[in-house]
Amino acid sequence: RRQLGVCDTRRSVTHLHNYVVDALLKENIPVIGLSPFHFLMSNNLKIEEGITKKLELNYSRLFAYIRYLLSQNYVPLLHGDVILDYTLHWTLLSSDDLMFTLAKEFRPHQCLFVTSVPGILSNNRVLDEFYIEQDGKFHNIDSIDSYISNIIDVTGSMKKKLMICAKIVNEIDNCNVWIVNTNSNTIQNLLLDEKVISGQGTRIIKRLNTD
Incomplete structure (x- = not known):
């Protein structure tokens, strides 16, 4: 069986x-x-x-x-x-785990996580940027809309994607990491190195230490 x-x-x-x-x-x-x-x-x-x-x-x-x-x-x-x-x-x-392993080996300049949502949402608004702390954690996870972070997936969830994104931005320098919607022009814009319209994707960024 x-x-x-x-x-x-x-x-x-x-x-x-x-x-x-x-x-x-x-x-x-x-x-x-x-x-x-x-x-x-x-x-x-x-x-x-x-x-x-x-x-x-x-x-x-x-x-x-x-x-x-x-x-x-x-x-x-x-x-x-x-x-x-x-x-x-x-x-x-999972494709997310595979993405991280491939990124570590091939050191790309960007990684795109394509989902059914336009990015990370907080208070019904797409966040243009989501910051990862120096310790690799995302301490503002509670601000993410619950119906986004609780999407069911046999290999994980939006939180799992964020964990992989955090690992990539912390371990691979100068790699732009995005969470975008499959039904938008954002993917094309990113592949062509064009500007992304506000509200059409979330870039995951490592917060710089200003101390």
Whole structure:
């Protein structure tokens, strides 16, 4: 039964993934879809060198393949996925966690978290900026509208995204991190390095120490 559950979940995520691949190909973008399932395996939720030595399924292999695709001018497209686990049989790898791991390795100049909402809301207003403290925490989390922060997601919530955003801005210098809506021009503006209209996205910023 658990095997069928893994297969059914993978069918769902790959169906959505293929939909995005098709859309990008229609725009003549040379996209190559990559499923973490084929590259990664964990042991008691950890993906590290050595613990999956039998099959050599780890991030090093995935990173190497991504680098090769980029060198050949392809656009790699990854997604959150089910991966097998030696101890637990399977686990979920969220796209947010994958984003952080990829960001640490490839050091991009920006990371965009695309959601169903226009950004982080407080008192029914989109925050243009949300500050992360020097300790990596966001102490003003209580000001976020509850219906936004409590969105149900099997791999996390808006708070989980903020935790990943905090890790990125604190560990990767000069990386612009945004939470934006999928149904807006904000993504295009950011990709083209154009100005973002106020209220159309939230930039996550590390608060500078002024002491």
